[in-house]
Amino acid sequence: MTTRIQKRNRKLILDAALEVFSAQGFRGATLDQIAVEAGLSKPNLLYYFDSKEAIHKALLGELLTTWLDPLKAIDPSGDPRAEIMAYMRRKLQMSREYPRESRLFANEILQGAPRMSAFIATELKALVDGFAALIRRWSAEGRLAPVDPHHLIFSIWALTQHYADFDAQIRLIRDGADPLEGAEAHLEMLFARLLAPAQVTPPVG
Amino acid sequence: MTTRIQKRNRKLILDAALEVFSAQGFRGATLDQIAVEAGLSKPNLLYYFDSKEAIHKALLGELLTTWLDPLKAIDPSGDPRAEIMAYMRRKLQMSREYPRESRLFANEILQGAPRMSAFIATELKALVDGFAALIRRWSAEGRLAPVDPHHLIFSIWALTQHYADFDAQIRLIRDGADPLEGAEAHLEMLFARLLAPAQVTPPVG
Amino acid sequence: MTTRIQKRNRKLILDAALEVFSAQGFRGATLDQIAVEAGLSKPNLLYYFDSKEAIHKALLGELLTTWLDPLKAIDPSGDPRAEIMAYMRRKLQMSREYPRESRLFANEILQGAPRMSAFIATELKALVDGFAALIRRWSAEGRLAPVDPHHLIFSIWALTQHYADFDAQIRLIRDGADPLEGAEAHLEMLFARLLAPAQVTPPVG
Amino acid sequence: MTTRIQKRNRKLILDAALEVFSAQGFRGATLDQIAVEAGLSKPNLLYYFDSKEAIHKALLGELLTTWLDPLKAIDPSGDPRAEIMAYMRRKLQMSREYPRESRLFANEILQGAPRMSAFIATELKALVDGFAALIRRWSAEGRLAPVDPHHLIFSIWALTQHYADFDAQIRLIRDGADPLEGAEAHLEMLFARLLAPAQVTPPVG
DNA sequence: GATGAATGAGAATTCATTCAT
DNA sequence: AATGAATGAATTCTCATTCAT
Numbered sequence: 001m002t003t004r005i006q007k008r009n010r011k012l013i014l015d016a017a018l019e020v021f022s023a024q025g026f027r028g029a030t031l032d033q034i035a036v037e038a039g040l041s042k043p044n045l046l047y048y049f050d051s052k053e054a055i056h057k058a059l060l061g062e063l064l065t066t067w068l069d070p071l072k073a074i075d076p077s078g079d080p081r082a083e084i085m086a087y088m089r090r091k092l093q094m095s096r097e098y099p100r101e102s103r104l105f106a107n108e109i110l111q112g113a114p115r116m117s118a119f120i121a122t123e124l125k126a127l128v129d130g131f132a133a134l135i136r137r138w139s140a141e142g143r144l145a146p147v148d149p150h151h152l153i154f155s156i157w158a159l160t161q162h163y164a165d166f167d168a169q170i171r172l173i174r175d176g177a178d179p180l181e182g183a184e185a186h187l188e189m190l191f192a193r194l195l196a197p198a199q200v201t202p203p204v205g
Numbered sequence: 206m207t208t209r210i211q212k213r214n215r216k217l218i219l220d221a222a223l224e225v226f227s228a229q230g231f232r233g234a235t236l237d238q239i240a241v242e243a244g245l246s247k248p249n250l251l252y253y254f255d256s257k258e259a260i261h262k263a264l265l266g267e268l269l270t271t272w273l274d275p276l277k278a279i280d281p282s283g284d285p286r287a288e289i290m291a292y293m294r295r296k297l298q299m300s301r302e303y304p305r306e307s308r309l310f311a312n313e314i315l316q317g318a319p320r321m322s323a324f325i326a327t328e329l330k331a332l333v334d335g336f337a338a339l340i341r342r343w344s345a346e347g348r349l350a351p352v353d354p355h356h357l358i359f360s361i362w363a364l365t366q367h368y369a370d371f372d373a374q375i376r377l378i379r380d381g382a383d384p385l386e387g388a389e390a391h392l393e394m395l396f397a398r399l400l401a402p403a404q405v406t407p408p409v410g
Numbered sequence: 411m412t413t414r415i416q417k418r419n420r421k422l423i424l425d426a427a428l429e430v431f432s433a434q435g436f437r438g439a440t441l442d443q444i445a446v447e448a449g450l451s452k453p454n455l456l457y458y459f460d461s462k463e464a465i466h467k468a469l470l471g472e473l474l475t476t477w478l479d480p481l482k483a484i485d486p487s488g489d490p491r492a493e494i495m496a497y498m499r500r501k502l503q504m505s506r507e508y509p510r511e512s513r514l515f516a517n518e519i520l521q522g523a524p525r526m527s528a529f530i531a532t533e534l535k536a537l538v539d540g541f542a543a544l545i546r547r548w549s550a551e552g553r554l555a556p557v558d559p560h561h562l563i564f565s566i567w568a569l570t571q572h573y574a575d576f577d578a579q580i581r582l583i584r585d586g587a588d589p590l591e592g593a594e595a596h597l598e599m600l601f602a603r604l605l606a607p608a609q610v611t612p613p614v615g
Numbered sequence: 616m617t618t619r620i621q622k623r624n625r626k627l628i629l630d631a632a633l634e635v636f637s638a639q640g641f642r643g644a645t646l647d648q649i650a651v652e653a654g655l656s657k658p659n660l661l662y663y664f665d666s667k668e669a670i671h672k673a674l675l676g677e678l679l680t681t682w683l684d685p686l687k688a689i690d691p692s693g694d695p696r697a698e699i700m701a702y703m704r705r706k707l708q709m710s711r712e713y714p715r716e717s718r719l720f721a722n723e724i725l726q727g728a729p730r731m732s733a734f735i736a737t738e739l740k741a742l743v744d745g746f747a748a749l750i751r752r753w754s755a756e757g758r759l760a761p762v763d764p765h766h767l768i769f770s771i772w773a774l775t776q777h778y779a780d781f782d783a784q785i786r787l788i789r790d791g792a793d794p795l796e797g798a799e800a801h802l803e804m805l806f807a808r809l810l811a812p813a814q815v816t817p818p819v820g
Numbered sequence: 821g822a823t824g825a826a827t828g829a830g831a832a833t834t835c836a837t838t839c840a841t
Numbered sequence: 842a843a844t845g846a847a848t849g850a851a852t853t854c855t856c857a858t859t860c861a862t
């Protein structure tokens with residue numbers, strides 16, 4: 001039986017842990033920081049979760065769904081470029097709404113994905129492969145510029161997540177301006193041009 | 206006076222530290238790991254560097270030059286698209302040759318750039334601003350598609366560094382294939398299309 | 411809120427620290443020694459105090475009051491010689507009751523008073539200056555031999571604290587006899603003769 | 616065979632060690648500090664002395680003679696008060712000329728005389744006992760006020776050494792003035808009054 | 821004689837985790 | 842359900858001493 005208090009406290013802890021883990025990485029974060037952030041005592045954290053590791057694992061577990069959702073929302077029967085553009089926009093929206101989640105994920109991957117390789121190699125890969133096949137089909141049908149599906153997907157990830165993951169750098173370079181200002185227009189132009197089929201690019205020079 | 210042994214050992218230490226810090230982050234790395242990796246004893250590390258922090262600082266210090274070089278190599282009197290494309294290629298080359306440096310940098314930024322904000326806000330920003338002005342001029346001259354200069358630069362960074370920083374993920378998704386295979390062709394197409402002036406993009410849908 | 415256990419353990423620690431710091435000096439003392447003396451584990455010491463430095467500071471903080479009390483007890487409207495003699499007796503009593511505190515203080519001063527100069531230059535100095543003015547007045551009124559006030563005060567300090575600070579030497583020289591045996595009578599004679607006004611000293615020789 | 620360089624370097628080391636040990640105590644001092652102070656390399660220190668301990672021991676060894684000399688200079692056939700006064704003056708002079716030696720000694724005694732008990736219990740004690748017998752005889756002969764010999768000697772030590780050992784405190788209280796200014800006159804009066812035989816002290820009050 | 825290089829044995833401190841209530 | 846108290850296992854750093862030249 002899970003009481004209301006239990007639910008609330010687990011939520012408090014996970015939110016605090018997200019804050020701390022995303023900013024400091026797993027090793028850099030301490031239970032003390034999380035406890036303070038959560039407004040709970042350190043032993044109380046361990047009443048709700050077995051260990052620091054367990055908190056982190058729970059956090060990643062929650063993240064996985066969020067992470068897959070935009071991919072799942074792609075409609076194979078939709079318009080190719082519109083679908084891809086919508087996917088990109090959803091990803092960019094995630095960088096806006098869930099930057100800490102993005103950084104938590106980036107931290108994991110940077111360190112070699114020690115706790116996520118299973119997920120990546122199975123669930124994420126499956127969806128990616130499905131999307132890649134779709135892209136390939138769309139390209140073959142001439143509804144999309146011929147493009148390497150995997151690299152296209154990585155480009156979407158890189159370009160959107162960058163705004164969350166490198167937020168600190170962008171702010172410093174843009175004098176504190178909102179990092180995402182103008183980002184959407186820029187990315188829309190970028191992907192519109194990239195994906196348009198039968199396009200002629202004038203030679204460089 | 207710096208002896209041969211000093212030079213060799215400092216190099217050994219910095220190389221080991223790069224390996225460990227780039228994989229674990231500053232807090233996650235231990236002097237023990239670095240010492241083992243360097244094949245030296247732990248106190249011997251501290252004979253060459255004052256502290257763990259000092260090793261990390263030395264590493265970042267070395268990184269800065271490497272990090273600015275590609276930007277400095279841009280020729281304002283060159284052909285716009287060729288110059289930008291060449292810059293992108295150099296950055297991609299760095300992800301290939303120096304993935305650990307890229308991850309070291311990414312780790313720092315992810316954690317809010319605690320040790321690099323000064324560098325970013327001054328040296329890097331100055332070069333970026335110069336490049337941005339150049340891009341703006343090129344666009345105004347019609348030699349380049351009208352594009353937000355900052356976002357263009359961020360796009361280059363995001364797309365190239367992604368291959369180093371998210372290497373673990375890419376390998377898992379591509380069944381261990383070389384992450385960079387096909388990347389250059391993909392990015393060249395992407396930037397060629399993005400930067401071509403006077404281009405007509407058919408409406409989506 | 412301070413619990414009973416906290417009170418008890420803080421007291422245990424400070425007492426053990428007094429024992430060790432007064433005998434070994436700050437640098438010479440180790441947390442291990444203090445922990446053993448206190449019957450607590452080393453990390454438990456640091457649960458109650460932030461650092462070795464903090465323990466030492468707390469100890470000195472407690473000492474300050476004790477150290478000023480005898481000076482504060484001097485009554486400006488009392489009989490000059492009686493007041494000075496009473497002050498001397500209180501100081502001697504402190505060497506008897508709190509020899510470790512005296513040695514803790516002596517250790518600090520010997521090392522240049524790195525942690526006490528503020529206290530000495532302000533609080534202690536103020537009281538000393540007040541006492542010195544009083545002595546000067548008493549001398550001017552003919553109720554006390556004309557005597558340099560500061561040197562008189564230093565003489566009292568030197569003569570009384572010596573029994574605590576040089577205890578080890580005195581014991582060795584007096585075959586282990588109680589160092590303070592006969593001290594009070596001796597010092598009373600010394601100060602009675604020194605302070606008596608209108609006294610004629612026969613020429614030496 | 617001892618070369619000139621050896622002699623010079625041993626002297627350099629001992630002088631540097633005196634500086635550091637007297638200010639920091641044995642445990643608080645480091646070979647590094649001594650090496651820097653001496654202008655020699657750390658291993659070179661240990662070429663001349665077997666260990667840190669050995670340097671300290673050598674230093675104390677040198678100190679012993681200095682420490683006994685004033686006592687040895689007392690002339691049993693001289694005038695009692697003149698002899699005692701002269702001894703006091705020599706001791707005060709030592710505080711002026713050799714304050715570091717005084718503090719080195721004080722440090723040792725404060726820590727329970729771990730390295731000097733043998734010396735104190737034998738050589739120093741013998742001289743003190745001789746002096747004490749002399750004082751007793753002088754008092755019995757009516758040439759000196761009746762005074763406890765040991766306490767008289769301790770008083771001389773305490774009053775004179777205080778100016779070296781508590782130098783830091785005295786400076787702070789006297790606004791940086793030379794601690795010894797006025798000390799000799801003060802102590803001469805003090806001992807003149809203390810030692811004068813057949814003296815009548817008016818009742819207190 | 822002298823010193824750059826190296827290290828084992830501490831020492832202070834941190835931190836995830838457990839205990840007791 | 843919660844927390845004050847406590848600690849073992851690191852982890853960074855110091856330092857006297859040794860090694861090699």
